[in-house]
Amino acid sequence: MSDVSRRATDLTQRVLRRGHRTWQQVQQHLRRTRSTVDGTPAASVTTQLAELTDAGRHAEAVTLAQRHLPGLPTDVPFLDQVRASASKAGALTLQRRATQLRLAATSAADLIGRERVTAAARQLEGRWLETEPGWSPTIAPEVLAGLSPVTDPVPGRVLHVLKISMPQRQSGYTMRTMYTLVAEHGSGLEPIAVTALDYPVSVGVDDAPDREDVRGIAHLRLTRGTPPAKEPFDVYLDAWATALAPVVAQQRPEVIHVHSGARGYESALVAVAVGRALDVPVVYEVRGFFESLWTKDVAWSEQSEVYHRRRDTETRSMQAADAVVTLSESMRQDILDRGVDPAKVFVVPNGVDTTAFVPRERNADLVEQIGLNEKFVFGYVSNLDHYREGQELLIDAAVALRARGIPAVALIVGDGQRRGFLEKHAAQVGAGDAVVMTGKVPHDQVLDYYALLDVFVIPRIDERAARLVTPLKPFEAMAAGLPLLVSDLPALTEITGGGTRGRSFRAGDSGALVEALADLHAHPEKRDALAAAGREWVDRERQWSANGPRYRAIYEQVIAARRG
Secondary structure, X not given: OOHHHHHHHHHHHHHHHHHHHHHHHHHHHHHHHOEOOOOOEHHHHHHHHXXXXXXXXXXXXXXXXXXXXXXXXXXXXXXXXXXXXXXXHOOHHHHHHHHHHXXXXXXXXXXXXXXXXXXHHHHHHHHHHHOOOOOOOOOOHHHHOOOOOXXXXXXXXXXXXXXXXXXXXXXXXXXXXXXXXXXXXXXXXXXXXXXXXXXXXXXXXXXOOOEEEEOOEEEEOOOOOOOOOOOOHHHHHHHHHHHHHHHHHHHOOOEEEEEOOOOOOHHHHHHHHHHHHHOOOEEEEEOOOOOOOOOOOOOOOOOOHHHHHHHHHHHHXXXXXXEEEEOOHHHHHHHHHOOOOHHHEEEOOOOEOOOOOOOOOOOHHHHHHHOOOOOEEEEEEOOOOOHHHOOHHHHHHHHHHHHOOOOEEEEEEEOOOOHHHHHHHHHHOOOHHHEEEEEOOOHHHHHHHHOOOOEEEEOXXXXXXXXXXXXXXXXXXXXXXXXXXXXXXXXXXXXXXXXXXXXXXXXXXXXXXXXXXXXXXXXXXXXXXXXXHXXXXXXXXXXXXXXXXXXXXHHHXXXXXXXX
């Protein structure tokens, strides 16, 4: 080819490329200016939708998206905004539909884009299936074919199905589990624990053995090497049920006792599927109500489609179990309100080991180190992971008490995801040394930090789980001889006994918290009386060891009912 011909060819190709880019730009412009069914440009609808979502006006955002979706089924920016808005609104049906349309609108040549949207669609399908009425995890047929129903269970053997356990994780969940297993063993039962599929790899521990003894109780691990990345919920639950079934067949328990999972119901779905397949009764221990925890937007958390789907699935799981155990009367009432048979719902309360948690004198070195001499110290010992704990109220109260001339210090012991937020909040309100955040402290020093407190405060906000679920910490504080001050939520005031063994203040009201603290500061005799009453009550009514016989009685009732 001559130089002239080559230059002519290059010029032609450049013109064609430029023309192609221009055509793409024109098409993109046409898509963005395309009108919807009411004549509004797509770009305007997309912007309006984003603004509604950013403002937390989720009901309006969902309505707007649903109205315009039929008219803009191929507008990619609009579909992406619908997916984002639907996700924040918990509108699973809308999010699922918009993702399907987004996949259809993605060019076959865009391999990366199609792969990404296909994966998102499959994730949504998993969330959808998990919360569909009638869906249940499936045990792989080739595994199930090799198993037989448990017709000769080992007397007294109970298989506990857990999401996490010690020694890899220490939390309220794992502490209750440990004390439950030990109490059952002490009552003559033979508890065995089996953790969720892929635990503890799922929390970053790669070298745990397949079996560990924790306080003399066998803990079995269901491992499969490297867990698949971003595995859809339904696929994971199928795999979990497939891994659990052979363990149940081998261990031959009289009862499967399953405890709430990360989303609550998912562990129960697995246990019920396996229990039905192998003819073993299932007791479901409802540790909390997790259906509202899908978002941090408290005002919207109980209004979404996701909330209702999750709540309905939780209810179906309770109804499918042979018995339901929960932690408090407030939680039991919520379960009864769902239509679960009262005859099969039992309360086994949180408790405390009063031989481990005992009153002690302040550690003078620690007082000096933290700077608490001559200070009125109040606070909370817990993790800082969840907004429901409301620790920022402690910070605000300390600042307000200092303004009154009270030498107050809010002592926040623990670490977690919200620590940075709380530190920023303290700086914004100018708390200075009125707030001390210790971070995580060694377990063997926790009681030294309890002893620093004049008042133990639980400032939980008015949120569904906080209203209904009793935490462990108040029992530990009472056993440690501390006066208790809590938000006036049913799960907490149930512990304080109407004021006889603890005080309460209006949830979320920092002014009410300040008034209660100021009164307790001015009247140390009130603090002493509350501390004594709390210690006496937990010593008499809330010993962990008392739960062993409670569980045994529940199991005996379940086994008898199964035998007819």
